[in-house]
Amino acid sequence: MSKTKQYTKEEIATHNKPGDLASFLSLEVLLWIVVDSKVYDLSRFGAMHPGGFAVLLDDEVAGQDATDTFFSLHRHEVLLRPQYARLQIGVVPGETEQIKPRAIGAKSEIPYAEPTWLTPGYHSPYYTDAHRKFQVAFREFVERVVLPDAQAREEDGKRPSQSVFDEMAKLNIIAMRFGPGKHLEGRTLMNGLVKPEEFDCFHELIMAQELGRLNARGYTDGLGGGTAIGLPPIINFAQPALRDRIVEEVFSGQKFVCLAITEAFAGSDVAGLRCTAKKTEDGKHWIVNGTKKWITNGAFADYFTVGCRNEKGMVVLCIERQEGLETKLIKTSYSTAAGTAYITFDNVKVPVENTLGPEDKGLHVILSNFNHERWGMACANISSQRVIVEECFKWANQRKAFGKPLNSQPVIRAKLAQMVARIESAQNWLENVTYQMNNMSYNQQSDKLAGQIAFLKMYSTHTSQETAADAVQVFGGRGITRSGMGKFIEHVLTATEQYHRTVPFDAVLGGAEDVLGDLGVRQALRKMPKDSRL
């Protein structure tokens, strides 16, 4: 059937009856509707319609233009799915399609769906043309290569596909996720789009924010969350031979690292760790015994950066997967694509050459990367939050309730106002902190930015929980629905539902909100001038 065949409104209006067995066999067509200038034949589909047959027979639906009703109940992507797109039999003469999906890699035109630096007509002191080109290429990559895998893996709970890691490795994306630095020297980044010496914290911010837009929190942790925190201690403290081998294996997408610190016995309380490392009599090995819990990527990691108690305090070891080391997948409220694991060490033998940093300075080895990790989490958290604001603007605009669009309700507009104020303030603060990072040495960052970053992460995760709660109010039942209409519904408003379910992760991982707030205040108090008085 030609999709361009023209049908007048009068002709369409005569097709307003349910299809029955007789019509099915005789191929007689009885139930048509129009959505956005296109004519759909629902005669046979009606009985299989997930929303039921009866709703399609309403006087304002059957044989009519049902565009507003349709978009009040479905996402546009429903019409793009091949099994539904083929229901189109023609078009209405003189009418043209009004609703078009955003092209892969393109920017959104919804107000506040992009930060100001990506919105036409606005200016920014921070980003160069090179950053802008990088953003375009990176978004295109994420939406073409990563997004389809993210959606599939969030659904089946499997780890991110190896093909995605391979594609990332070809462009040196895995290396770039560790920020600017020596590890980029001699590498071709994004097909030569950015030179290693020009790669800065804003390039890294762009990467973290574009990945945050996937709003697939478990999957994005699976895509390197463990490596992001487990590899830096190896880069900074491992012996060169071990370091170079692991770095190459990880940057080429073949091997994965995780950071194993927390235990069921001890969460943030690293002094209470019970996993022990004891030296063999000849002093050549450590023997490790104990457990670790909530270890991101642990289920599929090849290398484990492990904090163990020893006679002198805490020692950090790089342990290869081997006999005696077992990992079990833990189900959490985000998807198992993250490979969150419970780990047991049963007399695991580790060469002393795999010790990271001094034997009694394990805490320093672990703490050295916290600022960077928290900053990266804030980047992704803020862009995920922005996607939800976009969803809410669209829904409030297209959803009709009590005969009026949802956005005609002042309470809904008030929620949108709060959401916008929150993301704009968080993004502006983030860009300022990133600018400081670009202009400070590592030691200056530790001294001046630990508090700023702790506050920023605390603020963004706190506001994202407020945004999640507001979004659920805007979306109503759809904001908390994963099933109920069968698995289809899971695709429908998954962004809001998933966001609401997984947003607390950011508020806990990398330091709980209260802990971070307190860290920032204590750092400020240490810097109070001794002679200050009111």
Ligand code: HEM
């Ligand atoms: C081309 C025409 C249509 C197709 C392909 C279609 C397809 C679907 C699909 C796949 C779902 C499951 C949820 C989702 O994935 O969005 C659904 C749900 C639904 N549909 Fe349709 N539909 C069409 C037209 C209509 C029309 C004209 C109405 C008008 C009343 C309607 C009413 C509903 C309702 C009430 C639900 C349940 C929504 C919910 O639980 O939130 N559908 N439809």
